[in-house]
Structures are given as C-alpha cells and as structure tokens.
Amino acid sequence: MKNCPFCGGNEIGPCWNTRQDGKEITMMFCNSCGATGPVVIYKTSDDENRSAKAWNKRHNLM
Secondary structure: OOOOOOOOOOOEEEEEEEOOOOOEEEEEEEOOOOOEEEEEEOOOHHHHHHHHHHHHHOOOOO
C-alpha cells in the first residue's frame, strides 16, 4: 500500500461504513491524518481490493 498522499503516513487500512441509503461502502483510511477514499459500494470482498488499487493510483500530493 502506498503512503498517504496528504501526510505521507504509512498506516493505511480498509474502512467500512454505511451510507444514509443503507448501502455499505468500503474505502481506505490513513491512521495518521484521517484521510479516506476512494469510496466503493461494498458488495463482495473484491470491492475492498478495488479500493486499495484506487488508493495506490492516487497522485502524490506532497
């Protein structure tokens, strides 16, 4: 997993939540600064992998 593009932190992991419409979502979460994203509607474990791949595609903003 690539470091956080906002703070450079390396403690990145998956996070799950529920939208107001009841759909479950998954995203990556930085334990250093709290940055989250990209959000994927969670249906299968492959969706968690899609979030991780999308996180790694982000451009480094630092």
